[in-house]
Amino acid sequence: MVWAGRWLEDKGRLLVLAVLPVLVWTIDCHGSNEHFTFCLLRNITGRDCYGCGFLRGLSAFLHLDFRQMVRLNRLNLVTVPLLGCLYCKELYLTYRKKSYKPLH
Secondary structure, three states, X not given: OHHHXXXXXXXXXXXXXXXXXXXXXXXXXXXXXXXXXXXXXXXXXXXXXXXOOHHHHHHHHHOOOHHHHHHHOOOHHHHHHHHHHHHHHHHHHHHHOOOOOOOO
16 A cells, blocks of 8 residues: 555645646735735844745746746745756656556
8 A cells, every 4th residue: 555655645635746837826026015924034134135035026926927936035036947847856756656556
């Protein structure tokens, strides 16, 4: 029954990979930057770190609002394509594992 566990694990991974972009798409990318954040650097110093605006920038990219994506964080020009490549690779590798043979 090892193959059943792997099958469920891969189906769960596919479900997470399918739902994750929808969850990011629901983030308000046009909101102000004055809200509470979990960024310790911003909470302590009041200054943005290199990652501030990344998640909202990713949401702006999914909404096809490229100007807003760059305005939120210029590093999104590099990180969003890299993240997209990693996402597609993980999706492909997970989907490719369709058939399992029981181990004896």
